[in-house]
Amino acid sequence: MESRPLSPQTDAQLARDVALAAGALLIELCKAGACADNELGDRGDAEANALILDLLHSARPGDFILSEEAQDDPARCGARRVWIVDPLDGTREFRERRADWAVHIGLAIDGVAVTGAVSLPATGRVFATDDSFPSLPPAPAQPRMVVSRTRAHPLVLRVAAAIGAELVPMGSAGAKAMAVVQGDAEIYLHTGGQYEWDNCAPVAVAHAAGLHASRIDGAPLRYNCENPLLPDLLICRPDYAQAVLAAVAAENPTPG
Numbered sequence: 001m002e003s004r005p006l007s008p009q010t011d012a013q014l015a016r017d018v019a020l021a022a023g024a025l026l027i028e029l030c031k032a033g034a035c036a037d038n039e040l041g042d043r044g045d046a047e048a049n050a051l052i053l054d055l056l057h058s059a060r061p062g063d064f065i066l067s068e069e070a071q072d073d074p075a076r077c078g079a080r081r082v083w084i085v086d087p088l089d090g091t092r093e094f095r096e097r098r099a100d101w102a103v104h105i106g107l108a109i110d111g112v113a114v115t116g117a118v119s120l121p122a123t124g125r126v127f128a129t130d131d132s133f134p135s136l137p138p139a140p141a142q143p144r145m146v147v148s149r150t151r152a153h154p155l156v157l158r159v160a161a162a163i164g165a166e167l168v169p170m171g172s173a174g175a176k177a178m179a180v181v182q183g184d185a186e187i188y189l190h191t192g193g194q195y196e197w198d199n200c201a202p203v204a205v206a207h208a209a210g211l212h213a214s215r216i217d218g219a220p221l222r223y224n225c226e227n228p229l230l231p232d233l234l235i236c237r238p239d240y241a242q243a244v245l246a247a248v249a250a251e252n253p254t255p256g
């Protein structure tokens with residue numbers, strides 16, 4: 001797909017437009033006959049990445065970009081503004097032509113996920129930090145916890161059991177975080193491995209929506225670190241945070 005420079009806009013508008021553009025490219029790739037099944041994941045990752053880098057570089061030439069699909073430039077660590085992007089989160093689900101995959105366009109400033117957008121192209125939804133978020137419906141009696149559909153960690157399963165949560169398996173960190181933003185689940189808990197690109201934009205959107213987002217020991221999530229490994233996170237309605245963090249501490253007495 002040919003890319004055009006985007007007009008001047010806020011960071012949040014830019015994030016939304018780039019997430020939508022990459023989502024449209026990925027939807028085209030999914031169409032019958034556009035791409036062989038065995039190439040879908042690799043082409044989706046590569047082509048969405050190329051478009052995103054092109055659009056962000058032309059709109060914000062002074063900013064650094066950390067992408068799952070691009071070579072890391074260590075000079076970013078000295079920069080205040082770094083776009084942290086996952087061109088196709090949930091590659092496995094995209095390859096299976098499921099709906100639970102996402103495009104993440106996050107912006108970290110001074111290590112904090114402040115701005116961003118998450119598009120869920122297969123459902124036609126996009127969430128950005130400048131959205132006005134409606135208040136959530138009342139929580140159900142039993143909280144719903146979204147977890148990885150392919151590698152839910154034993155600690156996550158123990159915490160779900162301890163707080164009496166119903167498990168909702170789903171692919172993609174962005175899709176799971178947006179399930180909480182939309183009120184389709186109350187809690188997203190993850191541990192065992194993840195990178196800054198998997199959760200920067202989802203966390204920015206979750207914060208904008210008034211949700212709790214932290215490491216599973218309650219510490220703040222820090223971005224643009226030299227090592228982009230960011231292996232665990234909790235995104236949930238604020239009223240569940242204390243119970244989940246307490247259950248994590250009880251079920252995981254010697255973290256590390």
Ligand SMILES: Nc1ncnc2c1ncn2[C@@H]1O[C@H](COP(=O)(O)O)[C@@H](OP(=O)(O)O)[C@H]1O
Nearest residue numbers: 088089090091148170171172173192193194198
């Ligand atoms: N243990 C782990 N180690 C590294 N990355 C992980 C991980 N568990 C999940 N992830 C990443 O987090 C994203 C969501 O995974 P899941 O759906 O299993 O929760 C995926 O991103 P990608 O699809 O961009 O690779 C996946 O690679």
Ligand SMILES: [Mg+2]
Nearest residue numbers: 086089090198
């Ligand atoms: Mg990812």
